[in-house]
Amino acid sequence: MKTASRLEKVLASGAFAVTSECGPPRGSDPEVIRKKGECLKGVVDAINVTDNQTSVVRMSSIASCVILKEMGFDPIVQMTTRDRNRIALQSDILGAGALGMNNILCLSGDHQRFGDHPSAKNVYDIDSIQLIQTVHRMREEGKFINGQEIKVAPKFFIGAAENPFADPFEIRVPRLAKKAGAGVDFIQTQCIYNLDKFRLWMKGVVERGLHQKVKILAGVTPMKTVGMARYMKASVPGMDVPDAIIDRLKGAAKGKVGDEGIKICVETIQQLREMEGVAGVHIMAIEWEEKVKEIAEAAGLLPRPQV
Amino acid sequence: MRMEYPSNVKIIRVPCTGKVDALYLLKALESGLDGVYVAGCKEGDCHYLKGNIRARKRVGYVKQILQDIGISPERVAMYNLSAAEGPRFVEIAREFTEKIRSLGPSPIRTGKGREIPRPGETAAGEKKPEGEHQAA
Amino acid sequence: MIIGHRKPLEEILKMLEPFDKIILAGCKGCVAVCNAGGEKEVGILASAIRLARKKDGKDIEVKEITLERQCDPEYIDQLQNVAGDHQAVLSIACGVGVQYLAERYKSTPALPGLNTDFMGGSREQGVWVERCQGCGNCVLHLTGGICPITRCSKSLLNGPCGGSSKGKCEINPDVECGWQLIIDRLKSLGLLEALYEQIMPYKDWLTSRDGGPRTITREDMRE
Secondary structure, eight states: OOSSOHHHHHHHTTOOEEEEEEOOOSSSOHHHHHHHHHHTTTTOSEEEEOSSGGGOOOSOHHHHHHHHHHTTOOEEEEEESSSOOHHHHHHHHHHHHHTTOOEEEEEOOOOGGGSSOTTSOOOOSSOHHHHHHHHHHHHHHOBOTTSOBOSSOOOOEEEEEEOTTSSOGGGHHHHHHHHHHHTOOEEEEEEOSOHHHHHHHHHHHHHTTHHHHSEEEEEEOOOOOHHHHHHHHHHSTTOOOOHHHHHHHHTSOTTOHHHHHHHHHHHHHHHHHTSTTEEEEEEOOTTOGGGHHHHHHHTTOOSOOOO | OOOOOOTTOOOOOOSOGGGOOHHHHHHHHHTTOSOEEEEEOOTTOOTTSSHHHHHHHHHHHHHHHHHHHTSOGGGEEEEEOOTTOHHHHHHHHHHHHHHHHHHOSOHHHHOOOOSSOOTTBOTTSOBOOHHHHHHO | OEEEEEOOHHHHHHHHTTOSEEEEEEESSHHHHTTSSSHHHHHHHHHHHHHHHHTTTOOOEEEEEEESOSSSHHHHHTTHHHHTTSSEEEEOSOHHHHHHHHHHOTTSOEEEOEEEEEEEEEEETTEEEEEEOOOSSOOGGGTTTOOHHHHSTTOOSSOOOTTOBTTBOTTOTTSBOHHHHHHHHHHHTTOHHHHHTSOOOOOOGGGSGGGOSOOOOOGGGOO
16 A cells, blocks of 8 residues: 555545545534544545535644544545645645544635635746646655655545536546546546547547556546536536436425435446446535445445445 | 707817717817717717717717716717708717706716715715625 | 826816816827827827817817837937926826826826726737736747746646636636637647757746836946
């Protein structure tokens, strides 16, 4: 093993991995994290905490991860390059290491125009691929970006995100190759509703053998309402929601739309398990975290393996 | 046609309203005129193709300046008619004269200050309640 | 060229409140080309300022001058006979011009009539777009002639991000995704395979504004 990460062990064992995520509160109440963590005990191999997602100020990812670690989880610290320069990023990586974290997910981050402080200065000193390189170099060579030695270098299992549904499609596999070249260990994808397009992307991934270098965790999100599906289709960039999904939700009995959404999610997971190159699933149920256990159970993913 | 139009309307002829610069309109008001309007050919009939379109845009630009400094943007206007439409010419002259009369003399002459409220304020100078302001 | 646009009139008038005798200085350089601060704009702004004052029953003397440029000391010098007689200079050159005036005429306040925006060019009449951020280390030969620092909202060197949709940036459907443009261009140049998967290294921001105010010197040209 390259790190002490539980996720790394599960993936290495060949078992289908399960991760989920947790959105921290817009305040300093640790109970919010603890409650979300409670619903996920025994359900996941690792748990992400988002980093000021959609550029809205929230409790920091590292702080939230500490709370989850205290509960026995193996957290995944998410880091965007939007808000911090290379000095702060390397500093936070050292700190996360000191606090016992084993996983980092490297992202560019949503532009601050989306968030609650659109006037903020835009940092983007380095991009997500350069961040992957940074964490990788720390682990493999024990060096900072400037080449100087790190006294006790942290060893992280390195993740990144990839969106098979963003444009231009033709470079989405080369982009994964680029991240693999930078040293990424695992990828979590944007949530999948269009299985055909995802299959197409996976085909390209497998053709280049990338699935052996990088573990792909396919993203899924249960639809709660028809409105949510429509919103995601129309207003979220890089989101591909086929009309068939919306029609299925519309066809559900009143009060049962959420149940149908969960059913679709479970079916998606079952299909993903059959696909070559898919090493696990990343279940994102932001503000509906209590449903993740139900989904994992229905999809036959429980109990989680002992490693 | 020998029709009569209000004597307070002075005509300045140009070969095309495209010749009218935003500056002429502003200088007209600076000199104390209570209003100035631009009468151009019907859109699509401009002999120079787009002269009257440009004029309209410049009138719009000047209206915005007037709005920003607190003078009624209605003191400048753009009209379109054909050279053959004598009655329409008179109608416009009368209409514009009436409008200016209702606005009163230009504040340039009276020195009485803003004649339109600031954005976000009512005519009485009170701040509009937040909700309304945002709706605007 | 440097692109700017006139500050809101209300803001300019507020700046001018303490004064009744000013110079309004335009510039025949960049700001004339982007219709913000040339001779024509000087005339219009001067008229607007006088109208605004007169409606309040007050007056203001606005001396209208348009200099060749406001970024060369020789041209700024041309105001030396009149600067002292006026209470302030309202400059509608770019921020550089305002600063040159302030530096040269230390006892005459220099006021900015424009908001200076960016380095760019005309896309069509009346529309100007940003193309360069002055990072001091140009990589356009590696990106098909399209700047990733400027055209990508996140200045990614290894883009695009996951928010690129139908060639548009996630921040605004009117903004093109810089990396979509780069990829399309590299493709048409037959360079996509060769260049795309190479990881662009960390940018050295020292050469840009981040490194502090910059000076460029040509020793061979100095007296």
